[in-house]
Amino acid sequence: MGAPAILEGCGTSTGATVATPGVSSLKPRSGGTVTIGVNSEINGFLPSTSHWDNTGLTYANTVFDSLTQVAADGTAKPYLAQAVTPNPDKTVWTITLRPNVMFHDGSPLNADVIVANFEALRASPLTAQAVTPISGVAATGPLEVTVTCKEPLVAFPHYLATQVGYPVALAQLEKNDTQHPIGTGPFSIVSWEPNDHFTVQRNPHYWRNNLPYLDSITFKPIASDNSREASLRSGTIDLMLTRDPHAIQGLRNNPGFQQIADLHRSVGQTDSDFIILNCAAEPTNDITVRQAMAYALNVDELVRLFGAGVTTPNLSLFPPGSPYRPSDNGYPTYDLNKAKQLVAQAAPNHGGAIKLTLATITDPRLLTQIQAVSNMWELAGMQVSVNTVLQVEFIDNLVTGAFQAYTDEMFGASDPDLNYVWLSSTTAGGPGSIALNFARNKDDVLEAALQEGRTQSDPAARAAAYQTVDKQLAKDLPYLWVSRATWSLTGSNAVMNFDNLTLPDGSRAQGFAGGIFTPTPMWRRA
């Protein structure tokens, strides 16, 4: 983990026990409050209409509960649901709810609420795509919901651990209320003032015995990594999220703090840092150009320059250790001479020179990175201009295909099928048209492998299918892989157990990953 172990019993004379950061075996203390610095602000608390990033899902884990949770072994296990069971071919899934669970407004969690939540998800332009495989949802008992799919959906329990799996109370759903979350979660809202704070208090009627321990939590969105780090160091906040390698490095090995990072957690897929290439726009629609760009990219050097010793190169969709990662996916590795040859070969087809624009969002850290990348491509003979765009323009351009090369970060998922929509040929459009497959890469072999992975139950068959996906992406090169995106959660030594969620069956949850965590088991020293 790279972070120092802390002495849990420090200050006592009786044998101190060494623990993993964020995990405590001491008797929890009830009460107290914790302030957490998060990296962004969300736009609301309604799963069907709100855009949830890592902060959004952390907020959701605070006031809502997901129907399933990803366990440390990578499986999706029942959480708010008591059971999630399929029929033999996995086209019909039955969700059985826990009895006597109440929302914060006192209303009961039952099958009707779940059906209403699914209907809202299917009606919303934002989430409809994610629940496309679902053809019907019906209450088949007071606490039983049957979900019918158009085809076998092996990863269905994993979908219930994502944004579409957090039920909200009917009162919130009917008002389409994005500002006042009413969930079943361990904490209920006290106040939310966007860009200032989100404060919650303990839910005294929480369905999990003796949880949570804290009286209240205040989340403070602090956009600047430097300001967040200074806030933690000064004691203004108790816990901070970051994905800035320099901030992570700066707080590492500091005895005053506990730090956890998700670098070596390889449940499912972690977020990747990459350069996305538009396969439907000149000149990146030419595979020879994309190959030249890949060969010219010295990923090791980029990671050395910008990774601060925290991030590692990763030339695959999947992290090391993943069953879906082939031993050799055939991805082009740095070879400047080869890149120069390919540029010379492709240039005549593009008016004599390969000219392109590499862009990123307005972030100084990313701007310096793309300047280094453009230098590498120019060494191979390409003419590269760099540009920054606003976040909204960035998304707009990705969706409509108005780009050539952008830096990006995505693909974090507990099951590879959750990324189907981003990779499928069925969601790729041409330039100027809307597409969720932003790279607009169309590949029949890739599509067949994605379908295989979606519908096959046999783990070996799924592994083989996704290994094919990885190999095809290395051939098509819609994404130039750079590194695994590494998130860390760093806290003062007064905050205990912030990475130790256990599931109702006693097993351990996946824990901190992708900048998302669940504050339920957290407590504070006196």
Place this chain on the structure above:
Amino acid sequence: MARYVVTRLVQLLIISFIISVLTFLLVHLLPGDPSVAILGPNDTPQARKELFAQLGLNKGLLQQYATWISNVFRGNLGQSFLTHQTVTNALSVAFPIDLELIVVSQVIALLLAIPLALASALRPNRLFDRSATTSTFALLSVPPFVAGPILVLIFAVGLKALPATGFVRLSGGLGPNLKSALLPSIVLAIGSIVVYYRLLRADLISTLQEDFVTMARSKGLSTPYILLRHALRPSSFSLLASAGLAIGSLFTGAFVVEAIFAMPGIGYQLVQAIYSNDYLMVQGMALVAAIAFVVVNFVADLALTFLDPRVRRA
């Protein structure tokens, strides 16, 4: 005097109207499209059309303006497309932050600039004057994004005396409130200290050479008395006019400091809203900031007329 005030009030209303029109039109020049921010990846032509109809963006500009301005007069500035927070609610969070930062920073600036200028003007081009002029000139070259982190490093991280980020409202106690406002106020005050010092020093030196000062000296009045009683008031006109402009511009110009200290003031929220194409939030925040700027300068003008009757006769 009454006629002067009425004339200025009429001018204020005309300027406010022009501001409202410009604010309304300017947001239509923002790059991108609000539908992207609202609909995200599902921004289909049909969904976009429905959204535009829902938001009234498919109507003519004049009709959109009429609807918007009539709502403004009813105190309804609309709500954020993204968070559904009402603009008035966002302003109720942002405005007190800016107000306090401005008041505290200007008090700090004046408390430091006036004595420094008085001392410098007393013996111009001597050691103290040169030291003060050089020091303030050096301060002017320290931008807020440098001064902020340095102060945080010293007072928050090092001494742990003040919070590094965040704003505590007055309801959280006067002590915590002032502690949270002190560092950002000092950063904001730096620029003002320099400007106020240099303006006042120059005017004081000039005033101290006037005949009435020589007369006061010949009557045996003490130097401090002459400075405070006779020289300061006629030397403070430029300072006052400059303070009006500085205070007005701080309503939006403090966004760098607000970003460093994670304080959601008007400037910070305005920049966030612009980045996310949150039209109504941009309109509301920009309108309030611009009106605040005009009103502050109106008040400064009135104050100037009290100090210097020649202004109202001009």
